[in-house]
Structure formats: C-alpha cells, structure tokens
Amino acid sequence: MQNRPFEFDVATTMEPIEVVDGVHHFATRVHPGWDISGNANGGYLMALVGRATSMATGRPDCVTITAHYLAPCPAGEARVEVVPVRAGRRFATVTASLFLRDGVGGEKEVIRVLATVGDLAGGPGGPSAMQRSVPSIAKFDECILMSATSVNDFAHIHGRLATRGQAEDIAFRSGTPSGRATMRGWFAFADDRPIDSTALLLASDAFPPAVFNIDLPAAWVPTVELTVHVRATPAPGPVACFFETRFVQNGLLEEDGEMWDSNGVLVAQSRQLALVPRG
Amino acid sequence: MQNRPFEFDVATTMEPIEVVDGVHHFATRVHPGWDISGNANGGYLMALVGRATSMATGRPDCVTITAHYLAPCPAGEARVEVVPVRAGRRFATVTASLFLRDGVGGEKEVIRVLATVGDLAGGPGGPSAMQRSVPSIAKFDECILMSATSVNDFAHIHGRLATRGQAEDIAFRSGTPSGRATMRGWFAFADDRPIDSTALLLASDAFPPAVFNIDLPAAWVPTVELTVHVRATPAPGPVACFFETRFVQNGLLEEDGEMWDSNGVLVAQSRQLALVPRG
Numbered sequence: 001m002q003n004r005p006f007e008f009d010v011a012t013t014m015e016p017i018e019v020v021d022g023v024h025h026f027a028t029r030v031h032p033g034w035d036i037s038g039n040a041n042g043g044y045l046m047a048l049v050g051r052a053t054s055m056a057t058g059r060p061d062c063v064t065i066t067a068h069y070l071a072p073c074p075a076g077e078a079r080v081e082v083v084p085v086r087a088g089r090r091f092a093t094v095t096a097s098l099f100l101r102d103g104v105g106g107e108k109e110v111i112r113v114l115a116t117v118g119d120l121a122g123g124p125g126g127p128s129a130m131q132r133s134v135p136s137i138a139k140f141d142e143c144i145l146m147s148a149t150s151v152n153d154f155a156h157i158h159g160r161l162a163t164r165g166q167a168e169d170i171a172f173r174s175g176t177p178s179g180r181a182t183m184r185g186w187f188a189f190a191d192d193r194p195i196d197s198t199a200l201l202l203a204s205d206a207f208p209p210a211v212f213n214i215d216l217p218a219a220w221v222p223t224v225e226l227t228v229h230v231r232a233t234p235a236p237g238p239v240a241c242f243f244e245t246r247f248v249q250n251g252l253l254e255e256d257g258e259m260w261d262s263n264g265v266l267v268a269q270s271r272q273l274a275l276v277p278r279g
Numbered sequence: 280m281q282n283r284p285f286e287f288d289v290a291t292t293m294e295p296i297e298v299v300d301g302v303h304h305f306a307t308r309v310h311p312g313w314d315i316s317g318n319a320n321g322g323y324l325m326a327l328v329g330r331a332t333s334m335a336t337g338r339p340d341c342v343t344i345t346a347h348y349l350a351p352c353p354a355g356e357a358r359v360e361v362v363p364v365r366a367g368r369r370f371a372t373v374t375a376s377l378f379l380r381d382g383v384g385g386e387k388e389v390i391r392v393l394a395t396v397g398d399l400a401g402g403p404g405g406p407s408a409m410q411r412s413v414p415s416i417a418k419f420d421e422c423i424l425m426s427a428t429s430v431n432d433f434a435h436i437h438g439r440l441a442t443r444g445q446a447e448d449i450a451f452r453s454g455t456p457s458g459r460a461t462m463r464g465w466f467a468f469a470d471d472r473p474i475d476s477t478a479l480l481l482a483s484d485a486f487p488p489a490v491f492n493i494d495l496p497a498a499w500v501p502t503v504e505l506t507v508h509v510r511a512t513p514a515p516g517p518v519a520c521f522f523e524t525r526f527v528q529n530g531l532l533e534e535d536g537e538m539w540d541s542n543g544v545l546v547a548q549s550r551q552l553a554l555v556p557r558g
Contacts, residue, residue, distance in 0.1 A: 063531070064504040064552045066345040068372050068395055070365045085391050086349045091503070093347050093391060095374060112364050112372060114393040116347055116503055124530040126555050129493055131460050132525040181410050214408055224370070224395055225343040227506050229552050232529060246411040247545050250511060251403040252342070254548060266526050269533060271550055273343045273508050276405050 006193035007033075007160050008202070011044070012051045014080065024056035024082040030100060032075040037154045039072040042111075042223045042272075043205030044157065049080055049096045049113045050201045056082035057092040057117050061197040065115040066227040073110040077101045091118045120197065120233050134264050135242040137184045138166045147190065149173065155208070162188040162238070163206055172212045181245040183210040187259070188238035195239050195261075197230045197268075203239055204228045204257050204270035210245045211253055211277070219277040224252075226272040237262035251276050285472035286312075286439050287481070290323070291330045293359065303335035303361040309379060311354040316433045318351040321502045321551075322484030323436065328359055328375045328392045329480045335361035336371040336396050340476040344394035345506040352389040356380045370397045399476065399512050413543050414521040416463045417445045426469065428452065434487070441467040441517070442485055451491045460524040462489040466538070467517035474518050474540075476509045476547075482518055483507045483536050483549035489524045490532055490556070498556040503531075505551040516541035530555050 011031040018025050034044040050062045078100045085093040093116045099107040137143075143164035146155070165185040168178045187195070187203040195203070209221040240260040245253050257270035290310040297304050313323040329341045357379045364372040372395045378386040416422075422443035425434070444464040447457045466474070466482040474482070488500040519539040524532050536549035 064347075066393055066504070066506060068343075068364070068393055070372060085347070086388070093349060095391070095393070109365070112374070112393060114345055114347055114374070114391060120529065126530050126557075127495060127527060128529075129460070129490075129495070129527040130525065131493075131523070181408070211408075214410075216406060216408070225345070225506075225508075227345060227504075227550070229504075229531075229533060229550075231526065231531065244410065246409065247510065247548075248406060248408040249545065250399065250407075251405045252508075252510065254508060254510075266528070269526075269550075271506070271508075271548075278405075 006189065006191050008189060008193050008199060012048050012198065014052050014055055016055065022084050026052050026080040028078050028080055030073055030075050030078050033160055034157050035075065036157065038074055040075065041157045041205060042069060042226055043202040045073060045098060045111050046226060046228065047198050047201040049098050049111060050115065051198050052080040052082050053094050053096050053115045053117050057087070057094060059092055059117040059119055061118055061120045061230050062115050062201065062228065063091065063118045063120065064227065064229050065113060065201065066225060067111045067113045068225050069111055069223045071108055071110050073100055076103070091116045120230065134240070134260050135258065137240045137242060140164060140186045140238055143185050144170060157206065160190055161206060162190045165207065169213060170208065172218060177213045179214060181210040181214045183207045183243040185241055186238040187241050194236060195234045197233060200230055200234065200259055200268040201228055203241060203259055204268060205272070207241060207243055210243045210255055211248065216248070217277045221277045222275045224273045224275065226270065228268055228270045230268045232265050232267045234261040234267045235263045235265065239267060248276055285468065285470050287468060287472050287478060291327050291477065293331050293334055295334065301363050303331070305331050305359040307357050307359055309352055309354050309357050312439055313436050314354065315436065317353055319354065320436045320484060321348060321505055322481040324352060324377060324390050325505060325507065326477050326480040328377050328390060329394065330477050331359040331361050332373050332375050332392070332394045332396050336366070336373060338371055338396040338398055340397055340399045340509050341394050341480065341507065342370065342397045342399065343506065343508050344392060344480065345504060346390045346392045347504050348390055348502045350387055350389050352379055370395045399509065413519070413539050414537065416519045416521060419443060419465050419517055422464050423449060436485065439469055440485060441469045444486065448492060449487065451497060456492045458493060460489040460493045462486045462522040464520055465517040466520050473515060474513045476512060479509055479513065479538055479547040480507055482520060482538055483547060484551070486520060486522055489522045489534055490527065495527070496556045500556045501554045503552045503554065505549065507547055507549045509547045511544050511546045513540040513546045514542045514544065518546060527555055
C-alpha cells in the first residue's frame with residue numbers, strides 16, 4: 001500500500017473555489033521540483049490545467065488539448081480558470097488559463113489552453129487501423145535513468161521521474177550528439193504513480209529536446225504551442241516515447257511525439273512549435 | 280490585370296464593427312460554395328477566423344492556430360470576435376470565435392480558435408535543418424483536377440479551387456482505394472489568387488480525407504480539432520500537399536499534413552483529430 005500520496009497528484013492538486021457564470025475557479029500551486037532551471041516544465045503546466053478541465057467538466061480525459069505559453073513560470077501560488085465553450089454528449093470544449101500570483105496582489109497569465117475533454121473508456125470502439133507500427137526504442141532496462149545523471153543539476157523535473165533515455169539520444173550531454181533529431185526513451189514516475197491521461201500531458205514534454213542531437217546550441221527551447229491528443233488510456237507500466245524534429249527554419253522548430261503503452265497501443269501524440277535555441 | 284477581386288478574398292471579407300474592452304468585433308458571411316454537402320469546409324472556417332486574428336492584431340501570419348469545431352456550419356451571416364491574450368514584440372496570442380446567425384435574432388458558435396500570430400517575413404532567420412526532404416508527389420500536370428470530376432456534385436469547394444489529386448490517392452472515388460491512408464496533390468485557386476499564409480489554412484483541410492483510401496466508409500469525417508503551423512511564406516505557384524493518417528482507433532483518427540512551396544520550402548504543417556466516418 002502507498003502510504004503517501006503520489007508526488008504528481010500533490011503537485012497537480014486543484015482546490016475548487018467557486019463557479020461564477022459557469023466559469024470554474026480553482027486555487028493551485030506551481031510546485032518546485034517540476035522545473036528546468038527554475039521554470040516549470042511545459043508538460044507539467046499543461047497537466048495542471050488539464051486536471052482542472054477534467055474537474056470542471058466531470059470528464060476524465062483531455063482528448064485534444066492545446067496550450068500557448070505566454071511567459072516563463074517559476075514556482076508559486078496560482079489560480080486556474082476554466083471557461084465552458086460547449087458541452088455535448090461525447091465531448092465538452094473549454095478554454096482555461098493558469099495565472100501565477102506575484103505575492104503582492106498581482107498575477108500574470110502564463111498559459112492559455114483550448115481543450116476538448118471526454119471519457120476515452122466510453123469511446124465507441126469501431127474500426128482500428130495502424131499505418132505505422134511501434135517505433136524502434138531500446139528496452140526499458142537498456143535505457144539510461146535520466147535522474148542518475150548530471151542533467152539533474154538543472155533539469156530538476158527528473159528528480160520526480162523514473163524517465164529513461166536511449167543512450168545514443170542522450171549522448172549529447174557528453175558532447176557526442178547523434179546527428180539525428182530524435183529522442184527515444186521511457187516515461188515513468190519515480191514513485192511508481194500509474195500513468196493516466198493527465199500524466200501523458202506531462203510525458204509529452206518531459207524529455208530533452210530532440211534538436212539537442214543536431215548542430216544547435218543545447219540551450220532553452222521555449223515552447224510557443226503544444227498540442228496533445230490522448231488516444232487511449234495506458235495499460236500499466238512505463239510508456240515508450242518517441243520524439244523527433246524534422247524542420248528547423250526561420251527561428252522555429254516543431255517536435256512531434258508518440259507515446260506507446262506496454263501493449264503496443266498508441267496512447268498519445270503530441271506536436272509542439274518552439275523557438276530555436278540561441279547559444 | 281485582375282478586374283474582379285479574388286473569390287477567396289470576397290469569401291473571407293471581414294468588416295470591423297467595433298473594439299470594446301480590447302475585443303475586436305467583425306461582421307462577416309460564411310459564403311456558399313466553400314462547402315461539402317452544404318457545410319462549410321473546416322479549413323475555410325479557419326481561414327475566416329485567421330484573417331480576423333490578423334486584422335485585429337496587425338500581424339499578417341497565423342504562426343500557430345488551433346480550431347475546435349463545435350457544430351456544422353451552413354452558409355449565412357456571421358460575426359467574429361477576437362479576444363487578446365498577450366501581445367509581445369514578436370508574437371501576439373488571441374482567442375477567437377465565429378458565431379453563425381440564425382436569421383431570427385439568435386446565433387451559434389461554430390468554431391473556437393486559439394492562435395499566436397506574427398510576421399513570418401520578420402523572422403530572425405538563424406540556422407536551418409531539414410531531417411526530412413520533400414515527400415514524393417507526382418508533378419502538377421500529372422495530377423487530376425479535382426473540380427473536373429464527379430466529386431464536385433457535393434464537394435462544392437472544389438469549384439473554387441484548382442486543386443489536383445494524385446491519381447492513385449483519389450482512385451477511391453471509382454471504387455479502387457489505394458489501401459494506404461495517404462492523400463497527395465497540389466493546392467491552388469481556380470482564379471489564380473496567390474497563396475499566402477491565410478490560404479494555407481484553407482489548404483490544410485481542402486483535400487478528401489486520407490482514410491478514404493483504406494477500408495473505412497467514404498462518409499463525413501467530422502473534424503474535432505485542427506492545428507496549423509505556418510512555417511514560411513509560400514513562393515509563387517501551387518503548393519504541394521501531403522496528408523496521411525497513421526492511427527485509427529477508438530472512433531478517432533489523426534491526419535497530418537505537410538505543405539511545400541515551389542522552392543521546396545516547408546510552408547506549413549497541419550494535424551487534425553477527427554471522428555472516424557460511419558457508413
């Protein structure tokens with residue numbers, strides 16, 4: 001039995017405050033320890049707001065969620081607003097925002113979200129077709145635990161995770177980038193929290209950028225926009241992750257992600273648009 | 280010289296009405312002729328709202344735009360609201376909605392948009408890297424003009440376009456689907472309107488669904504969400520388009536798109552989440 005609550009559940013706690021004109025207000029806290037160099041990870045911020053959208057609508061899964069990142073977000077007290085757009089039988093659509101408080105009565109919006117939420121377990125089933133199989137990712141035990149390495153000096157989020165990276169894809173850290181903008185590995189929590197649809201939002205941004213493997217500065221890659229489609233509820237166990245960047249141009253790059261569960265089911269796809277890092 | 284305005288410009292005309300508390304209000308009209316069986320095409324609706332976001336912010340390009348589709352939209356009088364989220368030096372972020380009027384004093388929101396807009400011509404340049412080259416697409420002259428075929432009986436949008444499909448990818452219409460969920464071809468306007476970033480929003484949804492080439496009913500594929508990243512301003516000439524669906528499961532499918540200009544530059548990427556068609 002787990003005696004303490006899981007870290008991710010603590011770090012995404014939402015306290016419902018009130019509902020005014022259909023708008024759900026929550027108090028929350030951007031927790032330290034889910035950051036890169038002091039700024040909250042983009043997937044963690046999406047998970048915070050994603051959890052609020054589920055609570056506000058009574059629907060467990062963000063089937064499609066897009067976040068636009070407006071400002072860097074250090075840890076601190078915050079609030080989330082969820083504004084209804086449409087509620088249907090199968091899906092509800094909402095917008096949502098996270099506002100970080102500045103401690104002197106002010107606040108700043110750090111992400112704006114547009115999401116359609118539903119219940120993946122209640123899906124219609126129907127035909128399935130895969131035009132692509134599970135990508136080639138080294139076995140869990142053959143990948144390198146991210147938290148056991150020096151990256152953890154600034155990528156504090158890895159202290160919360162049992163995420164592993166495929167050796168050749170994280171060799172950029174020792175100065176030998178693979179030359180291919182791919183990042184493969186496994187996502188899991190350090191405290192073995194089960195991976196649900198909210199955790200997949202975190203997973204979608206929990207690895208080093210794939211472009212660290214090509215000839216670009218290994219510096220901050222600010223996310224402009226991140227969209228995640230949660231396609232199925234993951235089976236128990238770590239989730240295999242595959243990220244790649246195909247096009248870097250004009251100061252922008254995209255990173256596409258696929259997340260696969262232990263049964264070989266695609267559980268999420270992600271795509272983000274980010275700024276090219278500057279050395 | 281072009282004596283008449285281009286059809287797409289007429290069909291995306293936005294009349295600024297007022298700005299109240301920072302919210303820009305426009306009157307517009309969802310034009311007939313940009314529809315499939317009477318419902319406005321999703322790319323056309325995105326282009327309508329995309330144009331309004333550019334006008335409201337004074338920034339020409341939707342660098343990343345996400346639309347959630349709330350209801351089918353027949354032609355009719357409409358209004359668009361653009362609500363500012365953040366304005367920075369390089370980008371501005373807004374939400375926006377299109378409301379279709381019902382003719383008796385009511386209205387219905389048909390799409391909700393979250394967009395970050397900027398000026399691609401004013402980008403920082405910087406390093407470029409392509410991890411993937413232009414996909415193999417048959418030459419423009421070897422592809423089949425969509426408007427010259429029977430699909431135009433219901434896909435009225437093709438009457439406005441000079442869009443061409445690669446023969447094997449549109450053979451589903453004669454009962455011989457390729458078996459591969461790929462749709463390739465060229466996007467262009469029938470009246471030779473230049474293709475700008477707003478037109479790319481239309482192009483992202485202007486082809487038949489790639490899944491018509493696999494064993495699914497060739498029926499309506501309702502878009503839940505569409506995201507387009509405009510990555511560069513297209514050079515003159517038709518735009519090569521490549522769409523594919525890789526995963527159909529649990530009643531949902533994604534369709535990924537790439538759009539390439541005549542210089543071999545990636546000008547846009549798209550991804551939509553849609554409902555699996557029912558026979």
